[in-house]
Structures are given as structure tokens and as C-alpha cells.
Amino acid sequence: MKISKILNNKKVTVSFEVFPPKEWAKIADTKKVISEMVQDKPAFMSVTYGASGTTSGYTTEIAKAISQGGVTPLSHLTCLTSTKEKINCVLDELEANGVENILALRGDIPKDFVMCEGQYYHHAYELVNEIKARGNFCIGGACYPEIHPESGNRVEDIARLKAKVDCGLDFLTTQMFFDNEAFYRFREMCAIKEINVPIIAGIMPITNAKQIKRSVELSNCSLPKKFEKIMERFGENPDVMKQAGIIYATEQIIDLMANGVNNIHIYTMNKPDVAHQIMEGLSAIINE
Numbered sequence: 001m002k003i004s005k006i007l008n009n010k011k012v013t014v015s016f017e018v019f020p021p022k023e024w025a026k027i028a029d030t031k032k033v034i035s036e037m038v039q040d041k042p043a044f045m046s047v048t049y050g051a052s053g054t055t056s057g058y059t060t061e062i063a064k065a066i067s068q069g070g071v072t073p074l075s076h077l078t079c080l081t082s083t084k085e086k087i088n089c090v091l092d093e094l095e096a097n098g099v100e101n102i103l104a105l106r107g108d109i110p111k112d113f114v115m116c117e118g119q120y121y122h123h124a125y126e127l128v129n130e131i132k133a134r135g136n137f138c139i140g141g142a143c144y145p146e147i148h149p150e151s152g153n154r155v156e157d158i159a160r161l162k163a164k165v166d167c168g169l170d171f172l173t174t175q176m177f178f179d180n181e182a183f184y185r186f187r188e189m190c191a192i193k194e195i196n197v198p199i200i201a202g203i204m205p206i207t208n209a210k211q212i213k214r215s216v217e218l219s220n221c222s223l224p225k226k227f228e229k230i231m232e233r234f235g236e237n238p239d240v241m242k243q244a245g246i247i248y249a250t251e252q253i254i255d256l257m258a259n260g261v262n263n264i265h266i267y268t269m270n271k272p273d274v275a276h277q278i279m280e281g282l283s284a285i286i287n288e
Contacts, residue, residue, distance in 0.1 A: 001072045002100055002101060002138035002170075003044055003072065003074060003101045003138050003140065003170070003171060004138045004170040004171060004198075006043050006044060006072065007171055007198040007200070007263055008198070010262065011262065012257060012262045012263075012264075012285065012286050012288070013043035013044075013200075013262065013263045013264070014042055014043060014253075014264045014265075014266065014278075014279065014282065014286060015042045015043045015044045015045060015046065015074075015200070015263075015264070015265045015266070016037055016040075016042045016045045016046070016265075016266050016268045016275055017045070017046045017047075017048065017265060017266065017267050017268060018030070018033060018034065018037065018045060018046070018047055018048070018062065018066075018268060018270050019047065019048040019269075019270060020047060020048065020058035020059050020061070020062045021058060024058065027058060027061060027062075030058075030062055030065075030270070031062070031065045033270050033272055034062065034065045034066055034069055035065075035069060036272035036276075037268070037272050037275055037276075038066070038069035038070060038071045039276075040275060040276055040279045041071070042071060042275075042279075043072070043263075044071060044072040044073065044074050044101070045066045045071050045072070045073060045074065046073075046074035046075070046076060046103060046173075046265070047059050047062045047063050047066065047073060047074070047075055047076065048076045049075070049076040049077055049078045049105070049107075059075055059076065060075070060090075060093050060094060060097055060099065063075045063094070063097065063099045064097055064099075067098065067099070072101065073099055073101065074101040074102070074103055074140065075094055075099050075101065075102050075103070076102075076103045076105060077090060077091075077094075077102050077103065077104055077105065077127065077131075078105045078106070078107035079104070079105070079106060079107065079121040079124065079126070079127040080106050080107040080121070081107060084121065084130075087121070087127065087130065088130075091130075091131065091134065091137075094137075095134070095136060095137075100136060100137055100138060101137065101138045101139075101140070102131055102137050102138070102139055102140070103139075103140045103141070103142070103173065104124055104127045104128045104131055104139055104140070104141055104169075105124055105127075105141075105142055106121075106123055106124040106127070124141060124142070124164055125163060125164045125167045128141065128164060128167040128168055128169060129167055129168070132167065132168040138170050138171075139168060139169055139170055140169060140170060140171045140172065140173055140200075141161075141164055141165065141169045141171075141172050141173075142172070142173055142174075142175060143161055143172045143173070143174050143175070143186075143199070144157065144174070144175050144219065144220055145174050145175070145177045145182045145183045145185075145186040145221070146177060146179075146182050146186075146219070146220055146221050146222060147220060148160075148220065149220045154189065158189050158190065158193050158195075159193075161190070161195060162193050162194075162195055165195050165197055169197055170197060170198075171197050171198045171199070171200060172195075172197055172198070172199045172200065173199075173200040173202055173265050174186075174199065174200065174201055174202040174265075175202055175219035175220070175221070176202050176203065176204035176215060176219045176221060176267055177201075177202070177203075177219065177221045178204075178206075178221055178222070178223055178224055178227050178248075178252070179221070179222055179223075179224045180252060180255050180256055180259070182221070182222065183201055183256070183261075184259065187199060187261075198263055199263070200263040200264065200265045201253075201256050201261050201263065201264050201265065202265045202267060203249050203252055203253055203256075203264060203265070203266050203267065204219075204249070204266075204267040204269075205245050205246050205248075205249035205266065205267075205268075205269075205274050205278065206227075206231075206241075206245040206248070206249075207241065207242040207245040207246065207269075207271070207274055208238055208241055208242065208245075209231060209235035209236070209241060211269075212231065227248065230244050230245075230248060242274075246274060246277050246278060246281075247281075249266070249278060250277075250278050250281040250282065253278070253282060254282070254285065257285060266278060
């Protein structure tokens with residue numbers, strides 16, 4: 001099923017993100033994670049695309065496992081470090097395997113990466129145009145509630161996002177954020193600029209203190225005082241921090257839903273137990 005149809009039915013949806021293994025020998029472990037997660041009946045599940053396309057084949061294999069588990073798959077596709085030829089091969093592969101949803105991403109710039117002109121897409125909107133030309137895929141894009149790290153300011157960031165959406169995106173998924181007020185401000189600015197596609201709120205349950213530094217770097221997000229206090233109080237105790245992180249993420253999602261945000265995407269870090277506990281905490285709300 002196309003994700004645009006899932007999102008447009010106006011019901012509350014919760015989806016999961018997983019990542020493929022770095023080695024084929026561990027593909028069975030990841031498939032076991034998938035088999036556990038599909039039992040919680042997420043609206044769909046996304047699977048990431050390895051840096052430089054190194055696990056692109058694994059991405060398709062995991063997407064197939066998600067589909068076989070009865071859940072709609074969403075395949076990430078990163079263009080910056082994959083040649084145009086490679087991108088087209090991956091699109092052929094996804095199409096051949098019945099994957100009809102793609103999250104089109106530029107990707108991070110690797111250190112010392114040299115791009116050969118004409119062989120690569122420089123921006124996500126170029127990838128969107130390429131996928132759109134095929135006509136068969138539902139296409140999503142990424143957005144930053146607290147400004148893309150490479151944007152000069154919010155006005156510039158929203159203008160670039162609007163241009164990307166106008167290329168033919170069907171929905172947007174945010175990078176993780178921990179301050180709902182930042183998301184509400186972002187949502188308001190998108191509405192003002194007539195960015196009218198569904199915006200899925202991306203939530204990362206922080207279950208250990210080591211996660212937070214990398215998470216903040218990737219998403220350019222701020223940490224509310226409430227969250228900082230949780231880290232200070234419980235960060236040295238792994239079991240307690242895990243419980244506190246799950247509770248914080250669940251409360252964050254409840255607040256979003258209470259404020260009219262119907263679509264939530266959980267960055268699960270391949271932890272079925274974390275995803276399950278959040279879904280248990282939302283069970284009556286999801287089925288309202």
C-alpha cells in the first residue's frame with residue numbers, strides 16, 4: 001500500500017524505523033527484529049540506506065521481510081554518495097520487489113568525499129525528480145523542525161523545503177526532536193508557506209546517555225530543560241535511563257496527538273522491546 005493512502009485516512013498512525021545490518025551474515029538477526037516488531041502492527045516500517053550505498057541490497061532484503069510480515073515497507077534512498085547509475089539500479093530493484101514507497105534523501109557528506117560532476121545528484125530534490133519521473137512510487141522527504149544544520153536561517157530552510165515538496169513529495173518525516181514546541185512552530189510556518197503534505201513527527205526514545213550527543217548532532221535539535229534534568233538524574237543508571245527515556249518519548253507522543261498530530265514515526269534503533277513498550281503506552285489512544 002502507498003503511504004500517502006495510509007496517511008490520508010485521518011486516523012492516528014505510529015510507524016517504526018529499522019536499519020539493515022552492516023554484514024550479510026547478520027541479516028537473519030535483523031529479520032528476527034522485524035518479526036518481533038510487526039507484531040505491534042505499525043502503520044508502516046521504514047528501513048535505512050547504508051552510507052555510500054554499502055548496504056543498499058540489504059535494504060531491499062529487509063523491506064521484503066517487512067512486507068512478508070504484513071506491514072507496508074518504506075525504503076530510504078540516499079543519493080549523495082551513490083552514482084546516478086547506482087540509484088537507477090536500486091530503483092529497478094525496489095520496483096521488481098514490489099516496494100512502492102521511498103524516502104528520498106540527500107544524505108550526509110562524508111569526510112574527504114569528492115563528487116564527480118555529472119555522475120551524482122547534489123540535492124534531494126534532484127532525486128525526487130528522478131523517482132517522480134518513473135511514476136510508480138510514493139515519495140517522502142525529510143525535514144528539520146529546528147533548521148537543517150547547513151541552512152543559514154529558518155526562512156531559507158523553509159523555502160528550500162517548499163521547493164523540494166513542490167517537486168512531488170507525498171509526505172514529510174521530521175528528524176528527531178525532543179521539544180514539541182519547536183515542532184508546533186515548524187508546523188505553523190509550513191502551513192503559512194503552503195507546505196500542505198502530511199508531516200510525520202519523528203521521535204527518538206533515548207534509552208542510554210551515550211545516544212544523546214550523536215542524536216543532537218544529526219538532527220540539530222535542542223534539549224528542553226526537563227529532558228536535561230532526566231539525563232542528569234538517571235543518565236548513569238542504564239536500566240533507569242531506559243525506563244525514563246521510554247516514558248519521556250511516550251508522553252511526548254501523547255502531547256503531539258493531543259495537539260492534532262496524527263502521524264508519529266519512532267526511531268527504534270532496532271529495539272523491539274522499546275517499540276513495544278511505547279505502543280503499549282499508547283494502545284487505547286491509537287484505538288480511540
